[in-house]
Amino acid sequence: MIVHVWRRAVAAEIGPVVVACGDRAIADAVEKVRGRAVMTDRGQPTGSDRIHEAIMRLDPGRRHDAVVNLQGDLPLLDPAAIRAAVAGLADPETDIATLAAVIEDEAAVDDTSVNKVAAGFADPSRPARALYFSKTVVPWGPGPHYEHIGLYAYRRTALERFVALPRGILEQRERLEQLRALEAGMRISVSLIDRAWLGVQVDTPADLARARQLAVTAGQSLSSRHSCESGNSGPQAPAKWPLDPRFRGGDDKRAPTR
DSSP: OHHHHHHHHHHHOSSOOEEEESOHHHHHHHHHTTOOEEEOOTTOSSHHHHHHHHHHHHOTTOOOOEEEEEOTTOTTOOHHHHHHHHHGGGSTTOSEEEEEEEOOOHHHHSOTTSOEEEEOOSSTTSOEEEEEEESSOOSOSSSOOEEEEEEEEEEHHHHHHHHHSOOOHHHHHHTOTHHHHHHTTOOEEEEEOOGGGGOOOOOSHHHHHHHHHHHHHTTOOOOSTTOOOOSTTOOOOOEEEEOOSTTTTOSOOSOOOO
């Protein structure tokens, strides 16, 4: 399954793609299809820590100043979603950019397995500032609610600051690592995407079965042998790629991909 995620990242055409993983079998699967993988410490506590280790190894000269963290459990993700996250870094005040989708199922609003983000979208076509993340219902009152999609585009300096921070009080209470950034005063922007762009997030065997059905419909196939399933084991193989130096006005003359 990780190969499918890697292919989606490549299709986004925003820069080099590298799979950072702590499992040799995952690296072998990626390299078999001529992808690039980097082995990282198996004990990394989060995907953010893993991609930080990877980019420090891959780019010690700091040619790239942004990095995207895409978990390996989204085999059917539309590449447009990755580009939407990167576009959130166009605002120089943004430290981290991420995604959300409108919750259309009323049962999901009260479901604590669905992570929510509170953000005021005056214009749904433009990113809004994330004010809070929670497993419970936020905000209160009538109006739409948004599911947070855990795909992050970091400025490199923001990633370095984030992994150096102590775990936040609210982070530990909600068990949501992005709250560490908010507690430290970092700015996270959120872009709304069409839920169809997400495909299926594979967290359970039932999710994998559904993803396989959708893949068959699309003329693809999914293997669970090298899947990266989230859960108590933590993120084992986030697909990660440093971006072209497009946000610093450097020597790369290519136009940004949107």
